[in-house]
Amino acid sequence: MPASTITSRPLRRDAQANRDRIVAAARAAFAANGIDASVEDIARRAGVGMGTLYRRFPAKEHLVDAVFEDTLAEIVAVAEEALAAEDAWAGFRSFLERAFVLHAENRGLKDVLNRSPRRAKAEAARMRLRPLIRRLVERAQAQGSLRADFSPADVPVLFWTIARVIEATSEIAPDFWRRQLGFVLDGLRAGAATPLPHAPLTTAQLDRASGRRP
Numbered sequence: 001m002p003a004s005t006i007t008s009r010p011l012r013r014d015a016q017a018n019r020d021r022i023v024a025a026a027r028a029a030f031a032a033n034g035i036d037a038s039v040e041d042i043a044r045r046a047g048v049g050m051g052t053l054y055r056r057f058p059a060k061e062h063l064v065d066a067v068f069e070d071t072l073a074e075i076v077a078v079a080e081e082a083l084a085a086e087d088a089w090a091g092f093r094s095f096l097e098r099a100f101v102l103h104a105e106n107r108g109l110k111d112v113l114n115r116s117p118r119r120a121k122a123e124a125a126r127m128r129l130r131p132l133i134r135r136l137v138e139r140a141q142a143q144g145s146l147r148a149d150f151s152p153a154d155v156p157v158l159f160w161t162i163a164r165v166i167e168a169t170s171e172i173a174p175d176f177w178r179r180q181l182g183f184v185l186d187g188l189r190a191g192a193a194t195p196l197p198h199a200p201l202t203t204a205q206l207d208r209a210s211g212r213r214p
Contacts, residue, residue, distance in 0.1 A: 019056050021046040023070055026063045031106040079132035089145035092136050104166050147193035151200035
């Protein structure tokens with residue numbers, strides 16, 4: 001079934017309710033067991049039969065897409081709330097902290113964000129987030145709280161770093177990542193800045209480093 005037939009017509013109320021339950025169940029399954037969670041487990045969590053699941057999501061990739069969009073929408077909302085903070089540094093810090101809380105609570109978040117199967121849709125969603133991150137960085141720099149040589153392109157690299165800490169310590173010290181983020185945030189303060197030995201990654205370099213190819 002073409003993907004366009006899945007979302008092109010408004011759903012009946014009961015069909016929409018089924019879809020919402022399935023997506024919520026997929027998020028929960030990915031959070032608990034990673035992106036390799038089975039569709040049978042997702043259907044069981046949603047309380048629907050396999051036929052109902054496959055009518056809405058003919059392939060598991062469609063479920064990953066739906067969870068990806070749901071997750072990105074949540075991160076976008078976090079960024080928008082952070083931008084509303086009068087203190088730009090507090091907004092920047094809260095965005096990072098809340099985004100990492102999402103990651104710490106969801107084992108499958110990294111895989112969902114990195115492995116959404118339809119590249120065009122994934123890139124469109126990322127394009128919603130990038131200007132918000134740029135504004136968070138620029139506002140904090142304009143207020144003089146964030147070091148001037150920090151680039152929006154450094155934010156994904158920061159995510160890779162703290163995400164690795166989360167993965168390595170989640171079973172032994174679930175909140176340890178907060179200590180490491182504290183060190184990082186202190187180093188990002190304008191008053192702590194010293195000259196850096198390397199420029200930020202370009203967009204092309206960032207895509208290559210993260211496994212995305214043109």
